[in-house]
Amino acid sequence: MEKRKKKKRSKDQWTAIAFLMPSVVLLFIFVYGFIGWTGYVSFSNWNSLVPDFSFAGLKNYLYLFGDFRFQADLRNMLFFTLLFIALIILLGLSLAVLIDKKIKGESIFRNIFFFPMALSFVVTGVVWQWILNPSTGINNFLKTFGIEPMWYTDTNILAGFRWGEIEFGLPVAIISVVIAAVWQLTGFALAMYLAGLRGIPDELREAARMDGASELRIYRKIILPQLRPITAAVIIMMAHISLKIFDLIYAMTGPGANFVTDMPGVYMFETTFRGNYYAQGAAIAIIMLLVVAIFIVPYLWNNRRADK
Amino acid sequence: MTTTPFSIGKLFKYTILIVLALFFLMPIYVMLITSLKPFDEVSLATMWDLPSTLDFSSYVEAFEKLGPNFANSFYLAIPATILSALLGAMNGYVLSKWRFKGSETIFTLILFGMFIPYQSILIPMIQFLREVGLYNSIWGLILVHVVYGIPVTTLMFRNFYANIPDEMIESARIDGAGFIGIFRHIILPLSITGFVVVAIWQFTNIWNEFLFAVTITQSDQQPVMVALQNLSGSQIVQWNVQMAGALIAALPTLLVYIILGKYFVRGLLAGSVKG
Numbered sequence: 061m062e063k064r065k066k067k068k069r070s071k072d073q074w075t076a077i078a079f080l081m082p083s084v085v086l087l088f089i090f091v092y093g094f095i096g097w098t099g100y101v102s103f104s105n106w107n108s109l110v111p112d113f114s115f116a117g118l119k120n121y122l123y124l125f126g127d128f129r130f131q132a133d134l135r136n137m138l139f140f141t142l143l144f145i146a147l148i149i150l151l152g153l154s155l156a157v158l159i160d161k162k163i164k165g166e167s168i169f170r171n172i173f174f175f176p177m178a179l180s181f182v183v184t185g186v187v188w189q190w191i192l193n194p195s196t197g198i199n200n201f202l203k204t205f206g207i208e209p210m211w212y213t214d215t216n217i218l219a220g221f222r223w224g225e226i227e228f229g230l231p232v233a234i235i236s237v238v239i240a241a242v243w244q245l246t247g248f249a250l251a252m253y254l255a256g257l258r259g260i261p262d263e264l265r266e267a268a269r270m271d272g273a274s275e276l277r278i279y280r281k282i283i284l285p286q287l288r289p290i291t292a293a294v295i296i297m298m299a300h301i302s303l304k305i306f307d308l309i310y311a312m313t314g315p316g317a318n319f320v321t322d323m324p325g326v327y328m329f330e331t332t333f334r335g336n337y338y339a340q341g342a343a344i345a346i347i348m349l350l351v352v353a354i355f356i357v358p359y360l361w362n363n364r365r366a367d368k
Numbered sequence: 369m370t371t372t373p374f375s376i377g378k379l380f381k382y383t384i385l386i387v388l389a390l391f392f393l394m395p396i397y398v399m400l401i402t403s404l405k406p407f408d409e410v411s412l413a414t415m416w417d418l419p420s421t422l423d424f425s426s427y428v429e430a431f432e433k434l435g436p437n438f439a440n441s442f443y444l445a446i447p448a449t450i451l452s453a454l455l456g457a458m459n460g461y462v463l464s465k466w467r468f469k470g471s472e473t474i475f476t477l478i479l480f481g482m483f484i485p486y487q488s489i490l491i492p493m494i495q496f497l498r499e500v501g502l503y504n505s506i507w508g509l510i511l512v513h514v515v516y517g518i519p520v521t522t523l524m525f526r527n528f529y530a531n532i533p534d535e536m537i538e539s540a541r542i543d544g545a546g547f548i549g550i551f552r553h554i555i556l557p558l559s560i561t562g563f564v565v566v567a568i569w570q571f572t573n574i575w576n577e578f579l580f581a582v583t584i585t586q587s588d589q590q591p592v593m594v595a596l597q598n599l600s601g602s603q604i605v606q607w608n609v610q611m612a613g614a615l616i617a618a619l620p621t622l623l624v625y626i627i628l629g630k631y632f633v634r635g636l637l638a639g640s641v642k643g
Binding site for chain 2: 177333
């Protein structure tokens, strides 16, 4: 009897594995196999319409690292990601703290901050391109205060110094793209932090209050440390979006003069599908993948161990 | 805590919330008023003004240009959503209730597919689609979205099924139910919320996606987001038409959000790996 049950169980276990197989095979080919193929292309001479898989060594990578446009892309990606994530966390957390305290019209506020997430980056790009257009947009309103920023057409680099081929520093134009991206995704951090705050038992705060701790101290010593895993998840989700960003830039500003708003994702698209430099595009894609993997792989690995 | 109803703190709090709420609504205001103006009224000086008369001609024009692509997006998003949700449900069931040695590793390897920049698989993908004759077709895009949708749908269903107590599975097993029987009679009936959450998430993402759409399809096969982006490529940018187009393209996902927003946020929470 015992033996029969065991036998049945193992038969079911094999059925379970069989059910998982289609997805495993698909992803093995379409994720890992295709990444391998892209890597292979990145070491080839396929830089025209006609495929040419002869070995080029590191040629495409060396070209990119000496290239003005690619250096500008790496700079833009760095500053965009830092500003974007910092603002998302700051705004998301502040709003969550404000909304968490049983305010009137909570659901209205929540919905106003959440709805841009339902939109496409393309829609966001189109709208913000119009709002931040220096001659037609929000400047009409700001003019009355005597300020007229150049927004995404500004070619200045803040605190810039020469490094390699480029001026290294914060490109002013990036701020416009950050505004649009923050508008779209603050709701994500807000939702995560709200769920986190509501998961902290009230007794914890009550106990601290009884001990005479101030509200500020309660936040600093009790609430914020509890929210640390949420912040980690927000950083991971936002970093992987910002490091590979393409559609928002493409719809809103394009590469910009002197490539002040260009990103690797845009360069990859244009050089591969508009310029037919396939090997070069593949090299950009592999570099993008490596940058994302630096964040994601340790995070996924830790999560896996925590599951056991 | 002793706070009077009209404390400074409260005033401060509401001021911040209202200012930020206005900032978040501003693009919608701009879209609405611009799209309702005739072209000659869309100008520097009157950008923030309400239209003098309601003019729906930009909607007519935008819909003439985007209509077929709008339909394409439905042909794409609906089957891709259903198929990726079904695969995700199967995987989530196995990975939460039928774990085996190495299943955690397989799950992590599946999950990694959610984070890769799609640029890193795009060149082989297009070669492959050309090879099998699916390049420049909605079916090609459906295939792509089903495959790359598997990681997130698997994650969501796995998190969802983790809440179904193992004892239920165990007792069904003692009653003689097998792998498929348990899935059909116990798991699926409990999965309705899960399917709603996953379907909303996938529909929104697939509808809004741009990179695959712009590289895999051309002209009459393109989904609505690519057509919207193409509107701005014309000689003179007709902002009123473009804003009307943006609203039309955004409408389905906005409606889904307005009607089922609660599930949308649940999907967001279920789809982010938590530490």
